[in-house]
Amino acid sequence: MAVTKRRSPIESPDGTKKFLTATSVIPGFGLSTGVTLTMLSLVVLIPLASILWSSSELTVADFFATIARRRVLMSFWVSIETALIASLINMVMGLIMAWVLVRYEFPGKRLLDGMIELPFALPTVVAGMALTSLTANTGLIGGALEAVGIGAPAYTRAGIVIAMIFVGIPFVARSIQPVLEKLDRRAEEAAFILGASPWQIFRRVIFPEIRPAMLVGFGLAFARSLGEYGSVVFIAGNKPFQTEIAPLLIMSELQEYDYASATAIALVMLILAFLILFAMNLIQSQAAKRVGER
Amino acid sequence: MYVELKNVVKTYDSYRAADNIDLSIEEGRLVALLGPSGSGKTTILRMIAGLERQNSGDIIIGGRVVNDVPGSERGIGFVFQNYALFRYMTVFDNIAFGLEIQKQDKQVIRRRVEELLALTDLTGLEKRYPNQLSGGQRQRVAFARAIAPNPRLLLLDEPFAAIDAKVRKDLRAWLRSTISSLGVTSIFVTHDQEEAIEVADEIVVTNHGRIEQVGTPMEICIEPKTPFVAEFIGRGKRVSNIGAFRGFARWGHMAAIIQPEFVHVYLPGEDAGASGDALQPAIVQDVAFRGANWALRLACCGEELSAFRSLEAPPVHPGDPVRLSVSRAQGIAGEQTEPLYPEGT
Numbered sequence A: 001m002a003v004t005k006r007r008s009p010i011e012s013p014d015g016t017k018k019f020l021t022a023t024s025v026i027p028g029f030g031l032s033t034g035v036t037l038t039m040l041s042l043v044v045l046i047p048l049a050s051i052l053w054s055s056s057e058l059t060v061a062d063f064f065a066t067i068a069r070r071r072v073l074m075s076f077w078v079s080i081e082t083a084l085i086a087s088l089i090n091m092v093m094g095l096i097m098a099w100v101l102v103r104y105e106f107p108g109k110r111l112l113d114g115m116i117e118l119p120f121a122l123p124t125v126v127a128g129m130a131l132t133s134l135t136a137n138t139g140l141i142g143g144a145l146e147a148v149g150i151g152a153p154a155y156t157r158a159g160i161v162i163a164m165i166f167v168g169i170p171f172v173a174r175s176i177q178p179v180l181e182k183l184d185r186r187a188e189e190a191a192f193i194l195g196a197s198p199w200q201i202f203r204r205v206i207f208p209e210i211r212p213a214m215l216v217g218f219g220l221a222f223a224r225s226l227g228e229y230g231s232v233v234f235i236a237g238n239k240p241f242q243t244e245i246a247p248l249l250i251m252s253e254l255q256e257y258d259y260a261s262a263t264a265i266a267l268v269m270l271i272l273a274f275l276i277l278f279a280m281n282l283i284q285s286q287a288a289k290r291v292g293e294r
Numbered sequence B: 001m002y003v004e005l006k007n008v009v010k011t012y013d014s015y016r017a018a019d020n021i022d023l024s025i026e027e028g029r030l031v032a033l034l035g036p037s038g039s040g041k042t043t044i045l046r047m048i049a050g051l052e053r054q055n056s057g058d059i060i061i062g063g064r065v066v067n068d069v070p071g072s073e074r075g076i077g078f079v080f081q082n083y084a085l086f087r088y089m090t091v092f093d094n095i096a097f098g099l100e101i102q103k104q105d106k107q108v109i110r111r112r113v114e115e116l117l118a119l120t121d122l123t124g125l126e127k128r129y130p131n132q133l134s135g136g137q138r139q140r141v142a143f144a145r146a147i148a149p150n151p152r153l154l155l156l157d158e159p160f161a162a163i164d165a166k167v168r169k170d171l172r173a174w175l176r177s178t179i180s181s182l183g184v185t186s187i188f189v190t191h192d193q194e195e196a197i198e199v200a201d202e203i204v205v206t207n208h209g210r211i212e213q214v215g216t217p218m219e220i221c222i223e224p225k226t227p228f229v230a231e232f233i234g235r236g237k238r239v240s241n242i243g244a245f246r247g248f249a250r251w252g253h254m255a256a257i258i259q260p261e262f263v264h265v266y267l268p269g270e271d272a273g274a275s276g277d278a279l280q281p282a283i284v285q286d287v288a289f290r291g292a293n294w295a296l297r298l299a300c301c302g303e304e305l306s307a308f309r310s311l312e313a314p315p316v317h318p319g320d321p322v323r324l325s326v327s328r329a330q331g332i333a334g335e336q337t338e339p340l341y342p343e344g345t
């Protein structure tokens, strides 16, 4: 015991001090870390902490009472269900979009490439309005679907899914695109010469390479869809128990000055978001380990 | 002839990457495609493999015209320059890939992979991923993967390019003996003449999308058929006026290439033996130590020559006046070359 105490900090067995100085290639590590931490606290951590803080005014019993209300539970279910469906669809569509953009040459490719970000750039309310007018029974697509007996998607969960697909697709396409671009075509040629069919090449050579990016894109799109408010608020119709999503319920609780309920719901959303982020980080680090990148 | 190319042309836009290639390769031979960068070596290899389609001409493998046969059905093994291993598969799965595609029996696959692991000295590494291997080990995995389905023809694009010099030497020897024990017809690409000379039974020299010469390493070295080959092989220097050298007067102003092996250098007073009276003066420009000998750069009759000097002979230094004789040159006449020997020998 006495021996450990007499060690100087430099010789400290955990080596933290050494690590910081030895790996800092870029000068000003201390300063930039400070700025990063400050920004992170101001922009992210403090607002989030305030949710926790206000929720701490809730008793555990209150919290569960709020959460267990049927309307609240249904809103979570609607949110999760629609976000899940939308993100699964996005995963496939995003893959196809990224594939087309990387592997084919066609006129207007640049334009299409640039337009993928449109859902990011557009105010979501505008997107919501546009999608609603398109998919309502008076709209172009909604009318057509109504005519063939399927029914207009607007003001149903299908409408919510459509809005979520719209806001989520750039995440998937943009996660997969750079990975596809970097892929070693020689590996595909090697598989081809060994007799693999295009499908076998995709499944056994390409898919393992893009799977982490697909899952990350899925996770980002899912998280975004869960929290999406602006574009969904019009198209959803907001019928309690049917098309009312959790963020909308938070809004309506706030409008009724029921801060406690709003906070409780918000807390659940926060936990969900953290779980998704955690899962994605796990996926990424596992994939990186496999191919020796860090 | 196991592999034949007849009048094969491949153009990229208007550039002729392969310009009327005619080539025949006998069964069981180990052939090197040797040429400078951009001379079309990879293009030829990829066309044989079916990874690239020629614009015109025929490719024949094993007596069958394969122009319309996809690369996957040509019975070929291909080793890529960067190995192109499947990063998400273990060594075992990489090697087993071709056999699994053929839906072979699990036991058969296991036995074959184990056999190849032993052959490539990779036993014990089968559970590793490619990123956990050294360059030489990756190279051998790529090799094992390519030969696992027993191809009739093995194509290797710069198989040693990405490996450091020491390992490269060992790997060359290993590849040569392994390929000859397998007896598989093989074509490998290289731009390293030493490698081609050491490893190949036969060398195909390419330049600007054309074949300059085909021959055994010995033929290519001793009897270069074209000016390009004469200059590309060896460390020879081109002189514009061979007639200026003693014994070569009757060829007048002919251009020629003189290899360092055929330039003999003597210090003043050093015994020159039989070639005593054929000597002429020269000045040492530069001396470089080459491990096994000294490489000299010499100025003689307004031309520049290179020569080797034994480590046992008295050393020479830049600026020293010396005497030299030339025992052989490769004269250049248009697109042809001919060996020239000094008169009186």
Ligand SMILES: Nc1ncnc2c1ncn2[C@@H]1O[C@H](COP(=O)(O)OP(=O)(O)OP(=O)(O)O)[C@@H](O)[C@H]1O
Residues within 6 Å of the ligand: B012, B013, B017, B035, B036, B037, B038, B039, B040, B041, B042, B043, B044, B191
């Ligand atoms: N896909 C392509 N598109 C256009 N030009 C190409 C393409 N592939 C090769 N070329 C051109 O064809 C010529 C021959 O290329 P090739 O790759 O066969 O050369 P190489 O002999 O293998 O050279 P290196 O030793 O550098 O690998 C080069 O001039 C190259 O620029």
Ligand SMILES: [Mg+2]
Residues within 6 Å of the ligand: B041, B042, B043, B189
């Ligand atoms: Mg090449």
